[in-house]
Amino acid sequence: VCNHTASISLVHFLHFSENLTVSFIVFVRWEEEKYEDGVKWKFLEHNGPYFPPEYQPVPDSVHFYYNGKPVKLSPSAEEVALFFAQMLDHEYTTKKVFRENFLKDWRMVSMTPEERSLIKHLNKCDFGEMHAMHKAKVEARKNMTKEEKQAVKDANQKIVDMFGYCLLDHHKERIGNFKIEPPGLFRGRGEHPKQGMLKKRIQPEDVIINCSKGSRVPVPPAGHHWKELRHDNTVTWLASWTENVQGSIKYIMLNANSKLKGEKDWEKYEVARKLKTCVDDIRYQYNQDLKSKQMSTRQRAVALYFIDKLALRAGNEKEEGETADTVGCCSLRVEHITLHDQLEGNECVVEFDFLGKDSIRYYNKVPVIKKVFKNLKLFMENKEPGDDLFDRLNTQMLNKHLTSLMPGLTAKVFRTYNASITLQQQLKELTNKGDNVAEMILSYNRANRAVAILCNHQRAPPKTFEQSMANLQAKIDTRKEQLTLAKSELKQAKKEAKSKGNSDPKLLVERKKAAVKRCEDHLLKMELQATDKEENKQIALGTSKLNYLDPRISVAWCKKFGVPLEKIYNKSQRDKFAWAIDMTDEEFEF
DNA sequence: TGTGACACTTAGAATCTGGATT
DNA sequence: AATCCAGATTCTAAGTGTCACA
Incomplete structure (x- = not known):
């Protein structure tokens, strides 16, 4: 694959060197595509996402018991029951919230009215045989012969060959996640209020396909159709659907080794390097801002001090009760920090204790400068433990300010830069x-x-x-x-x-x-x-x-x-x- | 000025794999 | 040849940040 200029040079080269014996290496570079603003690609073709196999009913020899009596479940109730049975060894299944959410969805979403009127308490359910069946299956898979394992591997490879790649601007690119997420029970991190809820099976009718206008359109599984066919070259996803537990959108996107992701990655580090050239000015600025008459400016300065010094995340606000209770810098609450005038030989120590992303605990005792310490005392005055520490600040205001100091600068850039x-x-x-x-x-x-x-x-x-x-x-x-x-x-x-x-x-x-x-x-x-x-x-x-x-x-x-x-x-x-x-x-x- | 939709990066856990060890 | 284990890969949840719109 050569671009024009390269081909012409090559012809000239061969012409002038016809009497010479030459070895040459041609480096073929990706032809520089000129994109308009916001355009991510000019040509995109793919085979659509891969759908996980349909549920296979359990054999008649495997029973589910309710109140000690065997009950033959309807296929949809059985499928969901198996999700729970498979997880029985996991701590999740002992958690109250998980069990309640599971029971509710199991009954309301998957059971027939008769089943619903019979099955009302999870602790009267016995999934033992289903669990054993699952364990036996795992065991059997482990004990397959070499040939059988190879056959499975070959079959998987075929799926990857078929669905794992796309054509983007004349280049074959690996897709990162080409499989539609299979149904199952939602596993949130930490104390997630929605843990155990049923994640429904996604059908082609739920999926939006994004590809080029002139490209071969992905064929939906037999008897099905796509929700929508779209030709949007200002985004990088190939397919998307809305997930039912949180209502968020899921995407099929390219692998990290793709040109699209690589360039974005490079840009990210270039922005961080640019911060290096002006970080001293920005630090000077927020040090000045610590003395500002405006409360919101002082809060912004303290937040920025934490983000810079401790590499805290920005801390967008989240909808209460929809996710686990975690915070970042701007969403810190009074209960998350303790101020010590003196601690372990240091003055002005802030003790942080909160759950961050993925409910990972952040615990740190940090000596801070006096101005920050005094401000924090002020911010905490007359507040309850559950109140916001930075009540006059949010991430939009913070980022707006940062972008005015340097184009492209946001809170997360500090993490990249400091790292x-x-x-x-x-x-x-x-x-x-x-x-x-x-x-x-x-x-x-x-x-x-x-x-x-x-x-x-x-x-x-x-x-x-x-x-x-x-x-x-x-x-x-x-x-x-x-x-x-x-x-x-x-x-x-x-x-x-x-x-x-x-x-x-x-x-x-x-x-x-x-x-x-x-x-x-x-x-x-x-x-x-x-x-x-x-x-x-x-x-x-x-x-x-x-x-x-x-x-x-x-x-x-x-x-x-x-x-x-x-x-x-x-x-x-x-x-x-x-x-x-x-x-x-x-x-x-x- | 606030809000939700959207698109993308970042994250740890779960699962798989292949090479070392027995 | 069987087993074991660490590292690699896969999975998908949970963040960040922008934009359009009221």
């Missing part, structure tokens, strides 16, 4: 020139970890953590014994070499020396691994790596210190960051 600049600083601080690759990786992970801590990216400690830690320790111990052994063998060999003096034992000494060295290297590597693992127990590095750290920092660092890039980024991460890998040399500065 990336932290990585760069930490790498500079932690990397030692002479270190080997394993030590380099540990340094990188530590720098990455500093960012993850800043952004409060947590994870539940893996269930197998203690065990695998012990395993690793055991390995280290064995290796230590080996090392002792190898050392004593080396000593022995040296002794022999001295007493005999001929060349053979000398060779032996060299060999033993190498063995000791190997052992030491291996031991060091494992010990570093153990340190890394321990420090990582409750911290998730992935999120910051994928979303907050300018990949060019990592690429430059790898080049500078001779660390293979694949030690830092796996295959799909390298795909996602291909744009950065292409353009970055070791001198890059964020």
Whole structure:
């Protein structure tokens, strides 16, 4: 695939070099498309989303019991019952809200009137056999033969080939989520008021298709039709539907390694880099604003101070009772902070304790400057714990102000900026020139970890953590014994070499020396691994790596210190960051 | 000035996979 | 060949931020 100019150059080249033997490589670049404002593509063709298989009724041998008596459920009630039965091992099914929501939807949405009048209490329901059937199915799948597993894999691959790609401006692109979400029970995070509600099966009649006017229109499953066919090239989605639990819109979109997502990613980091050039002015500004006569300006300044210093999220307001009770900066309430004039040797300490995105707890004790502290005291005067801390501020006002300071600047840019600049600083601080690759990786992970801590990216400690830690320790111990052994063998060999003096034992000494060295290297590597693992127990590095750290920092660092890039980024991460890998040399500065 | 629809990024959990270990 | 486990991938919920409209 060549554009015109490239083709013409190639013809000239061949013409003038006909008497030469030449090898040449043609680099084919994506032809620069000129888009009007807001236009995301010129041509888009795809096969539509993949629909999950229809529900298969359970065999007659599997019973559901109500009040101890077997009850044959109608297909729709049975399908929903199975959703619950499959989750029986999960903590969700013990939660009051989950059970209530489930029972309500099960009865109202899926049961016949007769079933509804019979089945009224969840604790009289016995899903035991359905649960056992599900477990047996999982087990059977695990025990499939190699051939059967291969057959399943091939079938899945066929689905990916058919539905997993689209054609966007003459290039085949991978779609990120090409499957319609299957029905099931809604699993919110934290204390979600809607947990357990039925997520309905999506039909083609619910789905809007977006593609080019002149393209091959995706064919809906037999006997069905789409809700709507649309040709909107100002958006990037290929299909969408409205989900019934929260009423939000779900989209089918491209994979992160696509041009569309890559360019957006690049733009994001460029905005963050631009903030670097004016962050000092902005900090000076909000420091001044802390003394403003306007209450709303002072609140804005304090919020900005938190967002900048602590990398808090903006904190849009949310509809009460529709989602779990979580907050960000602008939506903080009085109950979420405690002020300490003195704490652990520091003055003016703010103690934060609140649930953020995904109901992850943010707990931090932070010394702040006096002006901020005094303002906070003022903001909290005569307020109840449940009142808004920043009652004169919302994210729209904050972002409007930020955009006036720098085009494209919003609250979230501070998170990106602070994350990336932290990585760069930490790498500079932690990397030692002479270190080997394993030590380099540990340094990188530590720098990455500093960012993850800043952004409060947590994870539940893996269930197998203690065990695998012990395993690793055991390995280290064995290796230590080996090392002792190898050392004593080396000593022995040296002794022999001295007493005999001929060349053979000398060779032996060299060999033993190498063995000791190997052992030491291996031991060091494992010990570093153990340190890394321990420090990582409750911290998730992935999120910051994928979303907050300018990949060019990592690429430059790898080049500078001779660390293979694949030690830092796996295959799909390298795909996602291909744009950065292409353009970055070791001198890059964020 | 507030509000809801919309489109997009960010997020941790669940599940899968393939290579190391037994 | 079987098993185990860590890392990779998938899944989809939960945020952010803009815009049109009243």
